[in-house]
Amino acid sequence: MKHPCPVCGFKGLTEPPYDHEGHQSHEICPCCGFQFGFDEYEMQHEDGSYLEPAESIIAYRKQWLADGAVMFSPDCCPAQQQKVKKVLKHVLTEQLKRINADLPS
Numbered sequence: 001m002k003h004p005c006p007v008c009g010f011k012g013l014t015e016p017p018y019d020h021e022g023h024q025s026h027e028i029c030p031c032c033g034f035q036f037g038f039d040e041y042e043m044q045h046e047d048g049s050y051l052e053p054a055e056s057i058i059a060y061r062k063q064w065l066a067d068g069a070v071m072f073s074p075d076c077c078p079a080q081q082q083k084v085k086k087v088l089k090h091v092l093t094e095q096l097k098r099i100n101a102d103l104p105s
């Protein structure tokens with residue numbers, strides 16, 4: 001069974017990103033490139049302080065979308081869902097709907 005990514009909504013994670021005890025899988029999402037258990041602690045505010053994990057997920061998603069939703073590992077994602085290594089817009093809309101996130105207008 002595949003699990004959806006809480007950052008981009010891509011349903012292709014081999015393990016749940018967080019188990020019931022909150023342990024991270026350390027898997028890297030092939031779609032957005034977020035690594036669970038790592039990237040939550042890497043995002044910084046402009047003043048150099050670190051974001052909370054929940055904020056990091058949102059900030060990472062925003063950045064990823066702003067950069068054009070480039071697939072981290074296109075070989076691991078279905079070919080019909082991408083165009084020049086970017087997630088197709090209708091696919092992206094579906095993915096984000098899955099995690100109740102919006103596409104930036």
Ligand SMILES: [Zn+2]
Nearest residue numbers: 005008029032
């Ligand atoms: Zn992802």
